[in-house]
């Protein structure tokens with residue numbers, strides 16, 4: 001008799017769903033503008049009042065809806081954008097869930113007015129707190145206008161969490177602007193309390209829209225980013241280091257025109273900027289990536305703010321290279337190899353070249369006993385300790401990530417299940433947030449086991465997880481989860497996961513190792529204080545040969 005479990009009423013289900021989609025007025029603006037874009041609009045007008053809860057109205061000249069569709073559109077899971085399971089694998093529209101309109105309607109008083117070009121008349125649907133109150137025929141131009149009033153009138157708690165009108169409007173403006181940047185061919189207007197906040201003409205390229213939004217002065221302090229392969233198209237602007245900093249600058253990524261955030265992409269850009277060399281580590285950039293929709297999963301986040309790539313590594317490396325090449329072409333990064341820069345470093349002694357030597361000695365390298373790398377530099381040669389050098393690189397990378405910047409994880413094809421004793425388990429759980437910052441993905445804490453499904457992208461050794469267990473053991477041995485934890489963890493990570501004596505390196509690997517060593521803050525010593533390299537000058541050699 002009687003059951004404690006009840007199926008929730010439709011109206012309550014909608015309110016709960018709305019909690020995910022409609023966080024604040026800016027979410028309403030974003031969802032409505034996305035619908036207008038998907039409807040093929042060429043002009044979109046957004047009007048708001050107060051803090052956005054009084055009024056948000058989005059009007060477009062897009063394809064409009066029939067009377068039947070207008071009624072369906074405000075039902076949950078009603079969408080014209082996908083039909084089959086397989087459609088989820090290649091989404092080319094901004095919307096696909098059929099959630100936005102019903103979610104907004106559930107927490108506001110909404111009016112949808114719409115007409116298709118081919119219909120004689122249009123339709124107005126009036127909804128209050130999710131209930132359709134009225135449907136009438138109206139006359140209007142082709143397109144759709146959605147008016148949202150009294151947002152959160154029936155969810156007082158959500159309303160209480162809203163910030164000052166200025167803050168909410170900043171979010172609205174940012175949301176509309178992000179989409180305007182991605183769709184230069186659409187004209188955008190944003191009116192707040194009757195005042196024009198944005199008035200953007202139609203343009204035929206990202207660059208002209210960027211110039212319109214950010215102004216000529218700022219654009220002059222950026223370098224263009226362009227990179228094309230069959231699989232990936234990258235376009236955008238990178239701020240010169242002099243405009244990095246101050247207040248947090250714009251760092252925007254668009255994947256197939258959808259504004260998203262992604263740690264792998266951020267890592268690639270920061271590495272490309274050689275942010276270790278920059279005093280200010282927040283460069284300004286706006287980057288558009290276009291790829292086959294089948295290569296990116298947009299269905300991983302309730303409001304589609306995040307995406308996942310099928311081949312993270314490929315995208316990371318392509319973007320990293322593109323950024324580096326653009327910065328070099330724009331004169332932001334020196335075009336010479338870091339090896340050549342070595343001779344300019346004050347801590348290295350440089351004497352003038354003996355007469356008759358070629359100006360530019362080609363850089364070539366040998367690996368000596370699988371332990372040292374020999375490299376030609378202007379004034380002689382350097383002998384690099386491969387393990388110590390790699391340790392320095394990984395240490396700085398880890399410290400950078402641990403300071404809350406973005407670490408990039410590399411998904412493991414076959415997740416690793418690790419067995420841990422109770423002490424190891426407890427320490428692992430305590431340092432888990434730090435490990436995640438470094439790029440480890442660890443889940444499924446069970447009876448003495450965990451599953452590792454991602455490891456830091458820069459890691460050189462993994463050995464089926466032995467490296468991670470050794471790190472945990474080292475934390476236990478050197479004093480547990482106490483003093484200077486980040487630094488100890490970074491040092492331990494660097495030491496365990498770096499290339500070791502006896503590892504064979506190919507030419508490219510040696511080149512990358514040395515390039516990256518000189519991009520660190522302290523290329524001359526490893527995190528334990530041992531030297532990473534020894535320099536032998538030509539003069540020294542000459543002397544020994546009795547020249």
Ligand SMILES: Nc1ncnc2c1ncn2[C@@H]1O[C@H](COP(=O)(O)OP(=O)(O)OP(=O)(O)O)[C@@H](O)[C@H]1O
Pocket residue numbers: 031035036039060062063064065073074078079080081094095096097098099100101102143144
């Ligand atoms: N401005 C508009 N012009 C024409 N059709 C629209 C407009 N807005 C919504 N629609 C129609 O209503 C449907 C429902 O919109 P809704 O935003 O709820 O879902 P969606 O866009 O399909 O998916 P998502 O929830 O991911 O946004 C859309 O699929 C579209 O067919």
Ligand SMILES: [Mg+2]
Pocket residue numbers: 031034035094095096100101
């Ligand atoms: Mg939508």
